[in-house]
Amino acid sequence: MKDKVTIHTLKRLKQSGQKICMVTAYDATFARLLDEAGADVLLVGDSLGMVVQGHDSTLPVTMDQMIYHCTAVTRGARRAHVVGDMPFMSYQTSVEAAVRNAGRLVAEGGVGSVKLEGGAEFAETVAAITRASIPVMGHLGLTPQSVHKMGGYVVQGKDENAARKILHDAQALERAGCYALVLEGVPAELGWQITQRLSIPTIGIGAGVACDGQVLVCYDLLGMNPNFKPKFVKRYADLHGSITGAAGAFFAEVRAGTFPDEDHSFHSKTLRLVASNAHPATEGAEGAEGTEKVGPVYGVPV
Numbered sequence: 001m002k003d004k005v006t007i008h009t010l011k012r013l014k015q016s017g018q019k020i021c022m023v024t025a026y027d028a029t030f031a032r033l034l035d036e037a038g039a040d041v042l043l044v045g046d047s048l049g050m051v052v053q054g055h056d057s058t059l060p061v062t063m064d065q066m067i068y069h070c071t072a073v074t075r076g077a078r079r080a081h082v083v084g085d086m087p088f089m090s091y092q093t094s095v096e097a098a099v100r101n102a103g104r105l106v107a108e109g110g111v112g113s114v115k116l117e118g119g120a121e122f123a124e125t126v127a128a129i130t131r132a133s134i135p136v137m138g139h140l141g142l143t144p145q146s147v148h149k150m151g152g153y154v155v156q157g158k159d160e161n162a163a164r165k166i167l168h169d170a171q172a173l174e175r176a177g178c179y180a181l182v183l184e185g186v187p188a189e190l191g192w193q194i195t196q197r198l199s200i201p202t203i204g205i206g207a208g209v210a211c212d213g214q215v216l217v218c219y220d221l222l223g224m225n226p227n228f229k230p231k232f233v234k235r236y237a238d239l240h241g242s243i244t245g246a247a248g249a250f251f252a253e254v255r256a257g258t259f260p261d262e263d264h265s266f267h268s269k270t271l272r273l274v275a276s277n278a279h280p281a282t283e284g285a286e287g288a289e290g291t292e293k294v295g296p297v298y299g300v301p302v
């Protein structure tokens with residue numbers, strides 16, 4: 001097993017000009033696959049509310065649900081650092097609640113750090129969680145938990161005033177103790193400017209190539225939903241096609257009666273199966289090809 005990635009590894013990657021690779025994961029199987037593929041960071045994103053639960057926003061996700069997914073991902077991860085998203089309303093009501101909930105993600109979920117959305121207004125919250133020895137990743141720009149405030153999933157920081165505010169928020173988060181910062185849905189020029197001005201790593205999603213790292217939702221990069229195509233998503237595979245194709249092939253064989261075949265069946269010591277449309281002396285489903293239907297099979301004494 002390679003050495004575990006820590007928040008210190010990530011800082012070193014920025015200092016040496018090497019990119020940070022982050023991807024979301026929601027279960028142990030994907031965590032194992034993405035870790036094996038070379039992820040530095042696995043994010044248990046509250047995007048699970050949309051891609052796993054089927055909601056149209058991340059707002060309904062609860063602390064208990066985040067902890068459940070974090071336990072699965074941390075079991076599957078080997079080398080990668082695992083970050084847990086703090087869900088909507090788990091850190092906004094008070095600094096005390098924020099520290100308690102961040103602590104639950106670490107103690108019960110097993111993650112190495114937490115992420116929360118927001119700027120200077122959460123500097124005190126970030127400082128308090130950091131004081132509790134829990135590293136915090138910030139998240140600025142298009143912050144999905146503020147979908148109603150933003151009026152939709154809209155790119156942020158396009159004009160000079162909005163860009164300056166995001167830069168000031170980034171600097172406030174760095175001062176408050178964040179070890180890294182996600183920049184989502186901002187112009188590439190702003191991504192470059194913030195990356196250049198901060199000593200902590202920036203990890204972009206729709207924030208241009210100059211960021212110190214990049215993150216995508218795993219289901220997006222794998223091409224699992226052909227109907228979700230924001231500009232920042234690149235599909236590196238067509239799992240939608242692979243999955244519908246594979247499952248469709250299974251269903252076709254089930255309907256044709258050609259699955260399960262000999263290789264996938266167990267046998268009795270006292271009974272023998274005979275297909276009703278085959279001669280009892282010949283083997284069961286032999287001669288049935290393609291979508292040709294075979295009749296019911298009967299157990300007869302050996």
Ligand SMILES: Nc1nc(=O)c2c([nH]1)NC[C@@H]1CN(c3ccc(C(=O)N[C@@H](CCC(=O)O)C(=O)O)cc3)CN21
Nearest residue numbers: 047050051058144153154155217220228229230231232
């Ligand atoms: N599958 C998935 N991928 C994500 O990246 C993601 C989620 N879910 N859920 C939580 C948030 C929501 N996200 C979104 C959702 C939609 C757009 C979107 O439609 N963007 C427009 C921007 C339009 C504009 O302002 O110009 C686009 O065309 O990119 C962006 C981010 C990012 N996060």
Ligand SMILES: CC(C)C(=O)C(=O)O
Nearest residue numbers: 024045046047085182
């Ligand atoms: C898109 C990333 C940054 C995220 O916050 C999530 O997946 O919830």
Ligand SMILES: [Mg+2]
Nearest residue numbers: 045046047085
């Ligand atoms: Mg999130």
